Amino acid sequence: METRYIIGIDLGTTNCAVAYVDTHEGGDGSIHFLHIPQVVSPGNVENRPLLPSFSYQVKEQEYPEGSFDLPWRQAPTDVVGAYARERGAQVPDRVIASSKSWLSYTAADRTAPLLPWGAPEEVPHISPLDASARLLEHIRHAWNHVVASGNPDLFLEAQEVLVTVPASFDATARELTVQAAQQAGISRVTLLEEPQAAFYAWIESPSRRWQDEVRVADVILVCDIGGGTTDFSLILVSEKHGELFLERIAVGDHILLGGDNMDLTLAYAIRHRLSAEGTKLDSWQMRGLLHSARQAKEALFADRERTSHPVTILGKGRSLVGGTITTELTQDELGRVILDGFFPKCASADRPTGKRQTGLKELGLPYASDPGVTRHLAWFLSRHQGDRELQGKPVQPTAILFNGGVMKAEALQHRVVDIIKGWASDEHELKVLSSRSLDLAVAYGSVYYGLARRGQGIRIRSGTERSYYIGIESAMPAVPGMAPPVKALCVVPFGMEEGSAVELAGRQFGLVVGEPVSFRFFGATTRHEDQIGDVIEEWEEAGLEELPPVETQLPADEAGEGVAEGVPVRVTLHINVTEIGTLALWFVSDAKRWKLEFNVRNP
Amino acid sequence: MKRTLLLILLNVVITVSILMAGTYLATSLVLDPAVQGLVDAARGLDADARNEIMPHLTRLDQLRRQAIFYAPVGFSAAAVIAAILLLPLIFWARRKPTVQDNTGQEKRAVPKAGDVHGDRKAAETGAIRLLSILQDKGRLIDFLEEDIKGYPDAQIGAAVRQIHEQCGEALREYITLAPVVSEPEGDPVTVPADFDASAFRLTGRVTGDPPYHGVLQHCGWKVTQIDLPAQPKGQTPRIIAPAEVAIGADGR
Numbered sequence: 033m034e035t036r037y038i039i040g041i042d043l044g045t046t047n048c049a050v051a052y053v054d055t056h057e058g059g060d061g062s063i064h065f066l067h068i069p070q071v072v073s074p075g076n077v078e079n080r081p082l083l084p085s086f087s088y089q090v091k092e093q094e095y096p097e098g099s100f101d102l103p104w105r106q107a108p109t110d111v112v113g114a115y116a117r118e119r120g121a122q123v124p125d126r127v128i129a130s131s132k133s134w135l136s137y138t139a140a141d142r143t144a145p146l147l148p149w150g151a152p153e154e155v156p157h158i159s160p161l162d163a164s165a166r167l168l169e170h171i172r173h174a175w176n177h178v179v180a181s182g183n184p185d186l187f188l189e190a191q192e193v194l195v196t197v198p199a200s201f202d203a204t205a206r207e208l209t210v211q212a213a214q215q216a217g218i219s220r221v222t223l224l225e226e227p228q229a230a231f232y233a234w235i236e237s238p239s240r241r242w243q244d245e246v247r248v249a250d251v252i253l254v255c256d257i258g259g260g261t262t263d264f265s266l267i268l269v270s271e272k273h274g275e276l277f278l279e280r281i282a283v284g285d286h287i288l289l290g291g292d293n294m295d296l297t298l299a300y301a302i303r304h305r306l307s308a309e310g311t312k313l314d315s316w317q318m319r320g321l322l323h324s325a326r327q328a329k330e331a332l333f334a335d336r337e338r339t340s341h342p343v344t345i346l347g348k349g350r351s352l353v354g355g356t357i358t359t360e361l362t363q364d365e366l367g368r369v370i371l372d373g374f375f376p377k378c379a380s381a382d383r384p385t386g387k388r389q390t391g392l393k394e395l396g397l398p399y400a401s402d403p404g405v406t407r408h409l410a411w412f413l414s415r416h417q418g419d420r421e422l423q424g425k426p427v428q429p430t431a432i433l434f435n436g437g438v439m440k441a442e443a444l445q446h447r448v449v450d451i452i453k454g455w456a457s458d459e460h461e462l463k464v465l466s467s468r469s470l471d472l473a474v475a476y477g478s479v480y481y482g483l484a485r486r487g488q489g490i491r492i493r494s495g496t497e498r499s500y501y502i503g504i505e506s507a508m509p510a511v512p513g514m515a516p517p518v519k520a521l522c523v524v525p526f527g528m529e530e531g532s533a534v535e536l537a538g539r540q541f542g543l544v545v546g547e548p549v550s551f552r553f554f555g556a557t558t559r560h561e562d563q564i565g566d567v568i569e570e571w572e573e574a575g576l577e578e579l580p581p582v583e584t585q586l587p588a589d590e591a592g593e594g595v596a597e598g599v600p601v602r603v604t605l606h607i608n609v610t611e612i613g614t615l616a617l618w619f620v621s622d623a624k625r626w627k628l629e630f631n632v633r634n635p
Numbered sequence: 636m637k638r639t640l641l642l643i644l645l646n647v648v649i650t651v652s653i654l655m656a657g658t659y660l661a662t663s664l665v666l667d668p669a670v671q672g673l674v675d676a677a678r679g680l681d682a683d684a685r686n687e688i689m690p691h692l693t694r695l696d697q698l699r700r701q702a703i704f705y706a707p708v709g710f711s712a713a714a715v716i717a718a719i720l721l722l723p724l725i726f727w728a729r730r731k732p733t734v735q736d737n738t739g740q741e742k743r744a745v746p747k748a749g750d751v752h753g754d755r756k757a758a759e760t761g762a763i764r765l766l767s768i769l770q771d772k773g774r775l776i777d778f779l780e781e782d783i784k785g786y787p788d789a790q791i792g793a794a795v796r797q798i799h800e801q802c803g804e805a806l807r808e809y810i811t812l813a814p815v816v817s818e819p820e821g822d823p824v825t826v827p828a829d830f831d832a833s834a835f836r837l838t839g840r841v842t843g844d845p846p847y848h849g850v851l852q853h854c855g856w857k858v859t860q861i862d863l864p865a866q867p868k869g870q871t872p873r874i875i876a877p878a879e880v881a882i883g884a885d886g887r
Contacts, residue, residue, distance in 0.1 A: 073771050075867040078808060097869025316881075324797075344793045352777040353786050358793040 034486065037179075037191040039066075040478030041171060042226070043164065043209070045132045046259030046292060048083040050171055051475035052179070052191075053483065063236075063479045065472060068174045070113030074099035079178070080114065081472065087128040087166055088116035089148065089156050104173040109156070112170040121319045125151040130260055131163030133397050135212070136198070136205035136286055138580050149396060161212050168195075168216035189218050194478040199225040199265045199283035199497055202555050202579055203615035204630040210614055223613035224481050226474050227254035227265035228280055228492050230435035233477030234467045235490060243276050245465065246431060251281075252465070253429035255409070255448060256474075257436040262287040262405055264412045266429070267492060280494040281527075283557055284412040289400040291438035294374055297403070299325045301369045302343060302359060311357055313345065320345045328361040329370065333441035339363055375447045376404045380455035383411050406451050413455075415558045415575075428456050433465040440470050495527035496609055499562045501576060503552030518552060520568040520576055524607055524615065526560045533608035534564055535620075542600035543586050543619055543626075550583040550631070564607070582617060582628040645720040652713030659706035666699050760872065764863045767875045768809060773802030776875060809862050815855030824851045 036056050042049045050066035067079035074095050088111040090100065100111045111119070120127035128147045135142055137160070145157035158166070172188045180186035197209050206223055213221040231254055235242045246252065250269040256262070264284035270277045299322040303313050313321060321343070328341040340362040347355015384402035402408070413427045429452060434445055445464060453462050467473050484491045501520035523536060543549055554576040556562075568574045586601065603619040603626075610616055617628035674696070677688050769775040778798050783791055806812075815834050818824055826835050826847040834855065837847065866872065 073768075075870060076768065076864050095869075096867045096871070098867035099870070101867070342793060342796075344797055346774065346794055346797060350777050350781065352774055352781055352798075353783045353791055353794045354781065356790055356794045358790065 035191045038482035040194045042475035049475035051479045071115045084117040086116035088119045089126045134160035164212035165215035193221045196226045200286035229474040229477035232480040233473035236480040250430045252431045257438045260290040278492040282416045283497045431463040495529040498555040499526040500524035501554040520571040522562040522566040536605040548585045550581045553579045580631045648717045655710035662702040772805035811860035
């Protein structure tokens, strides 16, 4: 049954946004944004279009009773949204941030109470899964309060809900996102990749026909730089039955690098300068500086003619004017810190430096060690050089769509465009597709996708963002002290479409009844040629990345008639990509089928 | 509206009571002696004539008795109803007079004597809430309470930019403001005959009767919507900004 509302939730690393369309509304059925009630300071609840993805663990007796009451929740022990973000700078031990990045972090048990990361024991800890669920639950209540006004027929959980995920999310992280939604009381959600959602937002523009702006064989780079993450995707325009046809042909890695890093770097650069001049700032003033530096950055990027912008740090304590520190940010300094620091000119053959180290390393989010967004971009494009979709042609984007709040600055857009043009051998056209509000486009586009699924718009052909492999041990004589080498068997080809199912033919597995079975699991974003059943001998050299294992257990009482414990049952592997955008692996015997679960506990 | 209805009802009831009193007086002063005279005269007639006239006289006598009995009852009932109707009218009369401003909203002109305490309390809570928001978002109290005489203009200017921006944001978040008159300042305007004295301040040569014609000097301000949140239940009422203490930062 078609629901009245289609709701798109952009569950962001630093901000969430919710867009929706009311199909009962007459006229063009325009897409609206939900203004989300949230605590902005103790006792003040405001409705804002963005919900910062932060959550604060309130300490008992720390605030007057009722300070964090919401229309739907009395005396909560946690605060979600704007005030939680503000508290993050004051009491970092009690604030949970970037829970989405934790959700995709394969080295951590994502169901264990890890967050707030590194906080003392007395702070209540929750898992990355719980943290994401908490954000979604806040959104669900906000909707039910604001739009549904308590009418159960209009509740969010009774509508069609789309949740966006980074394109770089692997099958496990996608599955966990669905679980988080379920935990938040939203039993049915459909997943959509963020860069695709941003692209849908571009398509859905009332003022022009998108078909007029792109042509066959265009390769569109979606460059999505959010507050905390950077995500690249490539979309190919082709023709089918006389109509333009869109296909998402490549996704990049999950790069933990975004606008917040840039603002922080800028603030530290100014602090360093002030400190050289003899003015020391404490953490309280640093907060003021961060705010002021961001404003100066935006003002200078908006007006490149202007040579400098004042940066003011108000005095602390009660001496506001007396303690005010003023300095200024110049275009020169801004260019050095942001443009050259984060968008350095580089060659197409350049690589991000200091690739993540393996081995002994403190657990914690794997922040990108190279801040050069453009070097990450060069690496992304060069890795997709040989993709079959491009028929061997070099990857040269012919159009670019920017997304994320950072890219509002035209100076940054120009820099990226110039660099990509410089990589092309000849005079190369690179068209910038201008989109609507870069902060809200993802939520907006996800609603358009919801409409497209009902047949009211074009859909991008996408499918799985990686090819997936399970590890099989080679049959060879045992060598003491040496584990048998593992080969990787392709079980899911790249781009396997949603709603499709295949069987891994010609290979049977012996599943021992009553014993847990675990397979090593791998993924690759660059191997587009591998077909189901292909075997990769040297997986590390082939560019595969190991993911947490997949596992299952076949209880004796479910195995069927006359099967005893310890007896192997012959099964085949079936794979399907669900309609909602998750991956499911099944072992199928004559009598039954068992799901292979993604292990998120024992990395 | 309700008051008008009550007044009409009261009029009807008073009219009824006057009629009742009139009936009683007329009966006892005029009808009584007349009937008595007729009865006495009838006694002097012959038997046949008396028999003929007596039933009519008896009927007349019955009417007289009924009038004597029911008129006071009706009068007292009407008096009681009138008293009941009068009570709310007296209550209303004690309330302040109302005026209409140009937005057509009815508002109080003078605070009611019995409510002064409650109004002050509400005004205090609202003021503290607003101050608390302006301090929290824009540090307005810090600014107003600071002695800024000794600082150079540039330094004050730098600070004020931020205070101006943040206090403005906070104000607009909770209070919606609009000019009283929407014409541009400097334009000729007409002050209507029935103008609201709170909404217009007349200057210059104010003679004769309104409507007045003049030049708009200041558009005025009015609040079209006020949306201050209630104080949290556990909040100590007169705290505007809490003292901030950094734990574990004393260097010891």
